[in-house]
Amino acid sequence: MAKRLVVDPITRIEGHLKIEVEIDKGKVVDAWSSGTMARGFEALLTGKDPRDAPYITSRFCGVCYSVHQLASSRALDAAFGANVPWGGNLIRNLVMGAEYIYDHVLHFYQLSALDYIDIMAVANYTGKDKELLAVKDKIVGLVKDKDTYPFTPRYEPDDFSVKDPEIVTTAVKHYIDALKMNAKARDMGAIWGGRTPHYQNIVVGGVTSYPDINQVFRFRTMLDAQKKFVEEVYIPDVLAFGTGPLWPLAEMGLGGGHYNYLSYGDFQLDPEGKKMVFPAGVITGLNPADIEVAPVDSEKITESVKYAWYKEEKPLHPYNGEQIFDLDKKGAYSFVKAPRYDGMPMEVGPLARMIISKNPDVLGLVKKGAKPGAVARHAARAVETKLVVDACYTWLDQLLSEMTKPGFKIQDAEHWDPPDSGMGASFSEPPRGALGHWVKVKDKKIENYQAIVPSTWNASPRDDKGARGQYEESLIGTPVPDPKNPNNIVRVIRSFDPCLACAVHIIDPDTNEIRKFIIE
Amino acid sequence: MSRTIPHPVPQSGGGEDLSPPKIVILGIGNLLLSDEGIGVHVAHELMKMDLPPGVSVVEGGTDGFRLLNVIAGADRLIVVDAVRSGAAPGSVYRFDVNDVRSVPSGFMTSVHQVGILEVIELSDLIGKRPRATVIGVEPKSLEMRMELSPEVKEKIPKIIELVLEEIGRQL
Numbered sequence: 001m002a003k004r005l006v007v008d009p010i011t012r013i014e015g016h017l018k019i020e021v022e023i024d025k026g027k028v029v030d031a032w033s034s035g036t037m038a039r040g041f042e043a044l045l046t047g048k049d050p051r052d053a054p055y056i057t058s059r060f061c062g063v064c065y066s067v068h069q070l071a072s073s074r075a076l077d078a079a080f081g082a083n084v085p086w087g088g089n090l091i092r093n094l095v096m097g098a099e100y101i102y103d104h105v106l107h108f109y110q111l112s113a114l115d116y117i118d119i120m121a122v123a124n125y126t127g128k129d130k131e132l133l134a135v136k137d138k139i140v141g142l143v144k145d146k147d148t149y150p151f152t153p154r155y156e157p158d159d160f161s162v163k164d165p166e167i168v169t170t171a172v173k174h175y176i177d178a179l180k181m182n183a184k185a186r187d188m189g190a191i192w193g194g195r196t197p198h199y200q201n202i203v204v205g206g207v208t209s210y211p212d213i214n215q216v217f218r219f220r221t222m223l224d225a226q227k228k229f230v231e232e233v234y235i236p237d238v239l240a241f242g243t244g245p246l247w248p249l250a251e252m253g254l255g256g257g258h259y260n261y262l263s264y265g266d267f268q269l270d271p272e273g274k275k276m277v278f279p280a281g282v283i284t285g286l287n288p289a290d291i292e293v294a295p296v297d298s299e300k301i302t303e304s305v306k307y308a309w310y311k312e313e314k315p316l317h318p319y320n321g322e323q324i325f326d327l328d329k330k331g332a333y334s335f336v337k338a339p340r341y342d343g344m345p346m347e348v349g350p351l352a353r354m355i356i357s358k359n360p361d362v363l364g365l366v367k368k369g370a371k372p373g374a375v376a377r378h379a380a381r382a383v384e385t386k387l388v389v390d391a392c393y394t395w396l397d398q399l400l401s402e403m404t405k406p407g408f409k410i411q412d413a414e415h416w417d418p419p420d421s422g423m424g425a426s427f428s429e430p431p432r433g434a435l436g437h438w439v440k441v442k443d444k445k446i447e448n449y450q451a452i453v454p455s456t457w458n459a460s461p462r463d464d465k466g467a468r469g470q471y472e473e474s475l476i477g478t479p480v481p482d483p484k485n486p487n488n489i490v491r492v493i494r495s496f497d498p499c500l501a502c503a504v505h506i507i508d509p510d511t512n513e514i515r516k517f518i519i520e
Numbered sequence: 521m522s523r524t525i526p527h528p529v530p531q532s533g534g535g536e537d538l539s540p541p542k543i544v545i546l547g548i549g550n551l552l553l554s555d556e557g558i559g560v561h562v563a564h565e566l567m568k569m570d571l572p573p574g575v576s577v578v579e580g581g582t583d584g585f586r587l588l589n590v591i592a593g594a595d596r597l598i599v600v601d602a603v604r605s606g607a608a609p610g611s612v613y614r615f616d617v618n619d620v621r622s623v624p625s626g627f628m629t630s631v632h633q634v635g636i637l638e639v640i641e642l643s644d645l646i647g648k649r650p651r652a653t654v655i656g657v658e659p660k661s662l663e664m665r666m667e668l669s670p671e672v673k674e675k676i677p678k679i680i681e682l683v684l685e686e687i688g689r690q691l
Contacts (some may be wrong), residue, residue, distance in 0.1 A: 041552055043664070059581065182588060489643055
């Protein structure tokens with residue numbers, strides 16, 4: 001008989017995601033993905049000066065603030081008719097470049113790697129490498145003090161968990177190295193953004209402060225260190241795991257889903273946008289032997305709320321999207337809406353981008369027998385990190401050359417004031433995938449604002465036709481031999497880098513003991 | 521008119537000094553969720569004030585993991601945040617991070633948020649953990665609004681006084 005299992009919450013980073021599955025004969029036969037926290041920050045924007053939008057939307061999410069700041073500024077660019085000078089675009093790109101490097105490395109080591117290794121194997125390390133012995137001492141010490149956060153709590157390791165002491169100890173060392181690289185990557189964005197977190201430099205029409213040559217050189221020096229880590233540690237680790245111990249999961253196609261992929265395309269490599277780091281495209285029902293990529297038509301995007309706690313409407317175009325909660329709605333199970341492209345659910349993010357761009361490294365793995373799924377998703381993320389690192393060097397060179405030109409500009413000051421009325425949309429590819437912002441301006445104020453964030457695509461509930469969202473579909477068939485330790489479920493979901501929080505970060509201890517510290 | 525590249529001068533321009541000074545005041549929270557944003561409101565007030573050298577104010581937003589560079593760069597950390605423990609709204613707390621247990625107690629209820637306390641623990645892993653004090657306020661409202669509730673708003677002067685007191689102890 002089928003058995004229900006709930007995994008809640010599932011994200012290692014701030015998040016409010018609940019996954020419910022039905023298991024029959026050790027395999028997932030149905031799945032429901034629920035965003036358990038009400039969003040709808042867009043309502044705060046109505047009636048405000050449109051130029052406030054980048055500031056307010058950057059507070060949607062504590063993780064992706066610069067992403068929203070940029071997407072919002074780009075939507076205003078369109079609504080105001082602003083032409084961002086190439087210099088401004090280059091600096092915007094460099095901010096996002098730092099974001100990618102930070103985000104993807106963090107995702108692999110801090111948010112995912114622990115799903116694939118048996119951390120306690122560190123205690124059995126018998127080698128002589130000094131650095132690895134130091135890691136062993138550290139972990140064994142933590143275990144002795146019963147203070148093993150962040151490595152626990154965890155599920156019991158399964159057959160696919162890597163237990164070789166040398167590999168595990170090396171992975172833990174890289175976990176710690178990655179933390180150090182993360183802290184440094186934060187400062188890269190701040191070179192342009194003025195501070196971290198919540199950069200301040202991206203506005204309608206471009207960016208606010210002229211770069212100087214020190215910034216360019218400092219960024220390059222920091223980029224050199226990140227490049228080294230990406231090329232010598234991150235990519236080799238992902239490949240070693242993916243083609244080694246995790247190859248059975250790759251061949252099995254764990255976490256495949258609908259095989260529909262969407263990328264809006266992003267990051268110009270030249271002023272005209274002839275070459276992009278990530279090309280735009282849509283794939284429906286991937287056939288790896290003959291990949292057909294169709295152009296993106298943003299008019300085909302709709303949002304269904306049939307199974308979401310919002311007032312029932314027909315699927316709406318985002319320009320007219322609204323959020324009126326209906327918490328008593330029958331059949332609803334999520335605060336996440338169901339965006340669809342041409343009526344179909346889509347996967348967005350690194351795997352979508354790499355398949356749509358027909359990346360030879362990722363397609364090479366597919367050719368070898370890896371089905372697009374959880375393992376390929378990690379590989380795609382690593383491969384595209386390198387593409388972005390390389391692009392950052394190109395942008396730095398272009399910026400240096402641009403800075404020497406007469407009349408060097410970073411912002412379109414002619415279009416700073418809001419139009420009486422207008423509308424604009426932006427389509428971006430931040431690390432987690434396709435992000436759209438839509439704004440309508442009336443009487444110089446925001447009349448309506450909507451954002452469809454990447455995790456909304458991936459984590460969506462069923463739509464008005466009953467089709468599952470991508471997380472839900474990707475769980476079908478997932479082996480769960482031991483329901484107490486559903487390792488494969490978290491592997492699948494975390495491979496998407498879910499982020500649904502966009503909000504609360506309160507100190508909320510398990511007990512009320514903290515009351516003894518009241519001083520007034 | 522032509523422009524030339526300015527000659528590089530090591531200390532000049534190029535944005536701000538990115539190596540944070542030793543005492544860091546970190547205001548945490550989400551400005552869009554009423555009292556959740558108290559730490560950010562306090563940080564904004566402190567930024568207008570004339571603070572002793574070596575003291576910096578950081579508006580942390582809801583950044584979690586991403587504050588690692590700020591935290592690992594501090595010798596002394598003063599966190600201002602909303603703290604929920606069910607006392608009367610506007611209650612003010614002060615505690616040393618070492619005195620509270622932040623470690624999640626079980627997988628099902630815990631692995632969601634990497635909160636500020638957890639990030640302070642993580643900074644230990646990369647070899648630098650500042651002494652950290654939290655000055656917190658019990659929130660009344662976490663509704664989607666950009667304004668604080670009156671009960672919490674009226675505590676801002678008291679919180680600032682406590683922060684300055686902490687700084688005073690270090691100097």
